[in-house]
Amino acid sequence: MAIRYSIDFKLTSEQFIDLLKRSTLAERRPVDDEPRIREMLAHADVLVTAHWVDDPVVVDPETPGKLIGVSRAISDHAYCTYLSDLAVDVEYQGQGIGRELIRLTHEVAGHQTRLILLSAPAAETYYPHVGMQPHNSCWMIPPTDES
Incomplete structure (x- = not known):
C-alpha cells in the first residue's frame, strides 16, 4: 500500500464533500450546499490530492485509489497563495500527508509566493510543526450569508 499525490x-x-466529512473540515465548510462546493473547486488555482493505492506501480488515472487528502488553493503564482482547504481523512492523519500536500501546493503555486492560511482553532499547533510561521494580523469581512 502507498500514497500517491x-x-x-x-x-x-x-468526492470533495465526502472527504471533508471524513476530515475535521466539514464543520467549517458548506458541505450541504453542493453547487457552492462545485464553484469552490472550479475556481481553485491549485488542487492537490492524495490517494491510498493498493499497487503504487499500476494506477488508473480515472480511479487512482481512495481519496484521503486534498489541498485547495487560490494563487496569483507570483506573490501570494491562499491555502483555503487542507483536509486529510482522520484515519490517515499523522502520516505526513498534510505536510506533503502543503509542500506540493507551494511548489505548484511557486516558491516565490507567500503561502497563507487561516487555521481552525484545533489545528493551530499543527502548522508550526510543518514549518509555518504565525502571523498576528489577519483581517476579514465574513460572507453575508454566514451567521
Whole structure:
C-alpha cells in the first residue's frame, strides 16, 4: 500500500464533500450546499490530492485509489497563495500527508509566493510543526450569508 499525490485529478464536488466529512473540515465548510462546493473547486488555482493505492506501480488515472487528502488553493503564482482547504481523512492523519500536500501546493503555486492560511482553532499547533510561521494580523469581512 502507498500514497500517491496528484495535481491533475479531476475532483468532483461529491468526492470533495465526502472527504471533508471524513476530515475535521466539514464543520467549517458548506458541505450541504453542493453547487457552492462545485464553484469552490472550479475556481481553485491549485488542487492537490492524495490517494491510498493498493499497487503504487499500476494506477488508473480515472480511479487512482481512495481519496484521503486534498489541498485547495487560490494563487496569483507570483506573490501570494491562499491555502483555503487542507483536509486529510482522520484515519490517515499523522502520516505526513498534510505536510506533503502543503509542500506540493507551494511548489505548484511557486516558491516565490507567500503561502497563507487561516487555521481552525484545533489545528493551530499543527502548522508550526510543518514549518509555518504565525502571523498576528489577519483581517476579514465574513460572507453575508454566514451567521
